[in-house]
Amino acid sequence: MSAEFDQLVAEFERFQSRLRNVDDRAAGLDGMRAELSTLEATATSPDRGVTVVAGPGGAVLDVRFTEDALRQSPQALSAALMSTLRQAVGEAARRQVGIVEEHMGDDLGLTDQVLEAQAELFGTSVEELRSRMAEENPAAPAPAEDFSEQSFVRRAEEPPPAAPPPAQPGSAGDTFLRKLFDEEDH
Incomplete structure (x- = not known):
């Protein structure tokens, strides 16, 4: 039970990380729009x-x-x-x-x-x-390593990111998170 819970927590944390990444990119786009407008x-x-x-x-x-x-x-x-x-x-x-x-x-x-x-x-x-x-x-001085500046556009020849390892089926929480991740990827 503890391993399943740990896996659910890890998946939820990955989901939250993806949400933060999307928010960071949106903020970057707003900055880009502002720069372009001036x-x-x-x-x-x-x-x-x-x-x-x-x-x-x-x-x-x-x-x-x-x-x-x-x-x-x-x-x-x-x-x-x-x-x-x-x-x-x-x-x-x-x-x-x-x-x-x-x-x-x-x-x-x-x-x-x-x-x-x-x-x-x-x-x-x-x-x-x-x-x-x-x-x-x-050229501006290079900032400290900041992953928010990385491109989110993948080239056609790049393989899609690897899917997380499958969890042991059984819990409702696991099913919920799996569906949530599947919807986000599409």
Whole structure:
């Protein structure tokens, strides 16, 4: 009877641990949303005449022109604006993926996907964009081991976690916990 009770207590503790883990992840997602909602990337043209501020999802939040910029030909102003727009939106996308990976992990290779797409679009190399990204987002010191920062997204080739060893059937408490765990896994 004592072994069965100990096993029930252990299963209940694992269940509580899973609940805490879900709560921690939800808190992390709230933090990620907050960071993303305040994300801004600013780019300025080489002649300092055009400034563009971009936000999450590539949204253009502001465009500013100097008096000198407005004296340019329409074609030159258009070229400066488009180039500066691309820079701001590209930087915003790189920062956005950095925030997502900081909270969710790099299991999906999002940074590589964004950098490859931008390299092709901007006619530059992935290495150049990666170095820009490092300049834009200097690495923070690594925190103490904190498992709440680990990704909960499994790759397709990873096997599912092993099921707990089967308990000796018989008690109503054991049946209840087994059903509870089965529902949570689905």
